[in-house]
Each structure stands twice: as C-alpha cells, then as structure tokens.
Amino acid sequence: xxxxxxIREIVAKIVHVDKSLITREGTFKDxxxxxxxxxxxxxxxxxxxxxxxPDEEAQKFQNFGxxxxxxxxxxxxxxxx
Amino acid sequence: MSQPLQGRLxxxxxxxxxxxxxxxxxxxxxxxxxxxxxxxxxxxxxxxARDIEAMGVKAQVIKAxxxxxxxxxxxxxxxxxxxxxxxxLINNAASGVGRSVMDLDVKAWDWTMxxxxxxxxxxxxxxxxxxxxxxxxxxxxSSLGSSFVxxxxxxxxxxxxxxxxxxxxxxxxxxxxGICVNAVxxxxxxxxxxxxxxKEGLIKDTRQATPAGRMVTPEDVANTxxxxxxxxxxxxxxxxxxxxxxxxxxxxxxxx
Ligand SMILES: NC(=O)c1ccc[n+]([C@@H]2O[C@H](COP(=O)([O-])OP(=O)(O)OC[C@H]3O[C@@H](n4cnc5c(N)ncnc54)[C@H](OP(=O)(O)O)[C@@H]3O)[C@@H](O)[C@H]2O)c1
Numbered sequence: 001x002x003x004x005x006x007i008r009e010i011v012a013k014i015v016h017v018d019k020s021l022i023t024r025e026g027t028f029k030d031x032x033x034x035x036x037x038x039x040x041x042x043x044x045x046x047x048x049x050x051x052x053x054p055d056e057e058a059q060k061f062q063n064f065g066x067x068x069x070x071x072x073x074x075x076x077x078x079x080x081x
Numbered sequence: 082m083s084q085p086l087q088g089r090l091x092x093x094x095x096x097x098x099x100x101x102x103x104x105x106x107x108x109x110x111x112x113x114x115x116x117x118x119x120x121x122x123x124x125x126x127x128x129x130a131r132d133i134e135a136m137g138v139k140a141q142v143i144k145a146x147x148x149x150x151x152x153x154x155x156x157x158x159x160x161x162x163x164x165x166x167x168x169x170l171i172n173n174a175a176s177g178v179g180r181s182v183m184d185l186d187v188k189a190w191d192w193t194m195x196x197x198x199x200x201x202x203x204x205x206x207x208x209x210x211x212x213x214x215x216x217x218x219x220x221x222x223s224s225l226g227s228s229f230v231x232x233x234x235x236x237x238x239x240x241x242x243x244x245x246x247x248x249x250x251x252x253x254x255x256x257x258x259g260i261c262v263n264a265v266x267x268x269x270x271x272x273x274x275x276x277x278x279x280k281e282g283l284i285k286d287t288r289q290a291t292p293a294g295r296m297v298t299p300e301d302v303a304n305t306x307x308x309x310x311x312x313x314x315x316x317x318x319x320x321x322x323x324x325x326x327x328x329x330x331x332x333x334x335x336x337x
Contacts, residue, residue: 036178036192039121043146052144055121 003049003075004068010044011064024065049075084112085311090167092116092160094147094204095174097125099272100222103299104171105129106136107307113169114139116160120146120174147174147200148192157207167211169310172201172221172244177237179281185236197240198247205251209260216259218310221248222302223266223321225329241266245321252319263309263317268325270297292334293326301326 001009004024012019015033022031028038042053045067051074061067086108096105097119105115106129115133117140119126130140143159145152160167176196178189201221208219225231226238227245245264252262268291269275291297305324308314323329 036189040192042121043149052123054123056124058121 003072006048007045007068007071008064010048011041014040014044022064024068025063027063045071051075051078086169087112089113089169090116090160090164091169091171091310092118092156092167092204092208093171093173094118094200095120096171097122097127097129099274100267100270100299100302101171101173102129103303104173104222104306106132107300107303108169108171108310109133109136109138109140111307112138114164115141116156117142118147118156118174119144120176146196147204148176148195150199150203153200153203153207156204157211161211165211166215167208168215168217170204170208170217170219171306172204172219174200175222175237175240177234177240179233179278180235181233182235189236193236193240194243197237198243201244201247205247205255205262209255209258212260213258217261219251219255219260219262220306220309221262221264222306223248223264225266225268225323225325227266227321229329248321249319256318261309261315261318263314263319264321265302265305265309266321266323266325267297267302268323268328270299270302272299290334291326291328292331295326297324297326 008019008022011022015031015037017031042058046053049071051071053070057070061070091108091113093101093105093108093115095101096117105117109115115138117126117130119142123144126142130142133140141163143156145156147153174196177193180189205219208217221244223241223244226234227241231238248262248264255262301324305322309317309322
C-alpha cells in the first residue's frame with residue numbers, strides 16, 4: 001500500500017469517514033474533523049511511520065496532499081540518513 | 082552559594098510552554114537539571130532547554146505523548162539509561178476537549194483521562210522506582226475545575242478530581258519510600274490555554290474579580306511547586322494547594 005493510501009486509511013478510521021471522501025485537495029474541515037481528530041491523526045501517522053510532524057509544520061498544510069507530501073519527505077530523509 | 086536543588090534531576094511533563102515552562106525554569110534556577118518533555122511543539126521545548134542551560138544546569142528534551150503508556154515507558158527508560166535516577170516529577174502536561182457533559186463521548190473521555198489522569202499514575206509509578214533509596218518529590222498540577230463547575234470544562238474537571246484523589250493515595254503509599262506527593266491547583270492562569278477560553282467567551286476575564294488584585298501567573302504556580310519540592314515542605318503530604326489569589330474562598334466578592 002502506498003504511503004498516501006496508508007495515511008488515508010488512518011485518517012478515515014479516526015474521523016469515521018469513508019476513505020473515498022479524503023482527496024489530495026480536500027481539507028480536514030471538508031471531512032468535518034475536529035481538533036482532537038486532527039491531533040490524533042498526526043500522532044497515529046507519526047507512530048506508524050516513526051517520524052515527527054512538529055506542530056509548526058502541520059499548521060502549514062493547506063490540504064491532505066500537503067500532509068502526504070510532508071510525510072513522504074520525512075521518509076525519504078530517513079532513508080538517506 | 083550552593084543552591085537548594087543542586088545535583089537533583091527533575092522531569093517536568095509538558096514543559097515547553099505555559100505553566101510547565103515556568104516550573105522548569107524555576108527548578109533550574111534552584112540548581113536542578115531538567116528533563117523537558119513535550120508533545121507537539123518541539124520549537125518551544127528546545128527554547129526552554131536553551132534557557133535552562135543558560136542557567137548553568139543540564140537540560141534534556143524528550144518528545145512523548147504521556148497519554149500513551151508505551152511512550153511513558155520510553156521516557157523513563159531513557160532517564161534510567163542516561164541518568165540512572167530521578168529526584169522530582171512534575172505531572173504538568175494536560176489536554177482536554179471543551180464540551181458540555183452531554184456532548185462528551187468515549188473518544189473525548191479517553192483522550193483527556195489518558196493524558197491528565199492515567200499518565201499521573203503511570204509516571205508516578207515509574208518515577209518512584211527511580212527515586213528508590215534516595216526519596217523524592219512528586220507534584221501534579223490541578224485546577225479549580227476539580228471542585229467547581231466551569232463552562233465546557235467537565236471532562237478536564239473530572240480528570241483533575243482523579244488527579245487530586247490519586248495524589249492522596251500516592252502520598253500515603255509512597256511515604257515509606259521518602260517520597261512527598263502533593264498537587265497545586267491554579268485558578269485561571271495567564272497562558273495560551275486561558276487566552277483560548279477567554280477568546281471563545283467560555284470564561285470571563287477574571288482580572289478584576291481576583292481578591293489579590295491581579296491574575297495568577299505561571300510563576301505564582303511555579304513558586305508553590307518549588308516550595309513543595311523543598312525540604313521545608315517535608316510534612317505536607319497528599320494536599321492540593323490552591324493558588325488563586327483568593328478567588329475560591331470569596332465566591333460572592335464583587336470588585337470594588
Ligand atoms: N492555564 C490555566 O488557566 C490553568 C489553570 C489551572 C491549572 N492549569 C493546569 O496547568 C497545567 C499546564 O497548563 P497550561 O495552561 O500551561 O497549558 P498549555 O499552555 O496548554 O500547555 C500544555 C502543555 O502540556 C503539554 N502537553 C499537552 N498534551 C500532552 C501530552 N499528551 N503529552 C505530553 N505533553 C503534553 C503541551 O506540550 P506541547 O507544547 O508540545 O504541545 C504543553 O507544554 C495543566 O495541567 C493545566 O490543567 C492551567
């Protein structure tokens with residue numbers, strides 16, 4: 001499963017929405033996620049991929065696609081290290 | 082001049098900002114080395130660590146969600162490996178979901194109770210092992226919401242009531258090990274969390290209503306925590322000390 005698909009599954013499970021509703025252009029607001037959902041999603045993704053998503057970075061995400069791109073960059077950096 | 086906490090090691094959960102930051106700086110100013118724990122804001126935690134090191138003591142930053150028991154184990158395994166002991170534990174980290182009782186669900190309950198209450202138990206259990214043979218101090222941070230009803234504060238209030246009850250049990254059961262356990266409860270303290278509550282109109286700006294004439298600051302709470310960590314407080318056990326400028330004993334007071 002791709003990184004994007006794994007993140008989509010994690011978010012869908014936490015927010016209780018169907019995966020198909022989570023698009024790269026969509027936002028947490030679009031799927032009616034509250035602040036607790038968002039922080040739980042960040043924590044679950046951090047734990048799954050063993051990476052860190054600092055709040056100051058997360059605040060820059062405009063949509064789900066930005067979130068996925070950030071995780072992919074972290075994983076690439078980890079691979080290089 | 083030797084400082085009262087020189088050579089002691091303190092873990093302050095959630096100490097990157099707010100009250101935890103003030104407690105970490107206060108204990109460091111008295112000579113303690115500090116473990117700075119954070120959850121989401123690494124920048125703030127690293128700044129706290131730099132400020133601590135500038136006082137000539139050591140600081141170590143540990144990221145961990147204290148709501149996750151496995152992460153609590155990681156914190157204490159790290160402290161055990163790197164330092165081999167602990168003298169002071171401050172259970173300060175807290176989170177919550179601002180809702181009325183009828184809107185609470187399992188997710189909000191578990192999230193808040195895990196971070197604000199369960200973590201106090203698990204951290205205290207692990208800390209007491211690292212205090213074995215040397216004694217120690219455990220101070221947990223509570224709020225007036227444990228005994229008084231504040232709008233949308235239900236779940237946090239309940240978690241703080243659990244924290245205060247746990248403080249009493251821990252104080253008695255850990256007394257034979259030379260560990261002093263207490264809590265400090267603040268009223269509205271000027272922090273980011275409070276600004277949020279005022280902005281949302283959930284609590285009134287209590288500045289004028291405080292008998293002491295000003296709001297409680299993080300430093301006011303930190304000073305009381307530092308006292309409870311001192312030898313002068315040795316006979317205080319299982320108490321929750323209220324730091325509120327008199328608000329709770331004068332509920333009907335109106336500002337002049
Ligand atoms: N402010 C008040 O009016 C008031 C009044 C009475 C009592 N209190 C109590 O005082 C304590 C500190 O409150 P505050 O106002 O300083 O809060 P704050 O400004 O919201 O800061 C909360 C702190 O807790 C940390 N934290 C949150 N969830 C965590 C988790 N799961 N694991 C580890 N750390 C976590 C945060 O870390 P990050 O920085 O990484 O997010 C932050 O350092 C709390 O126990 C609170 O209930 C506050």
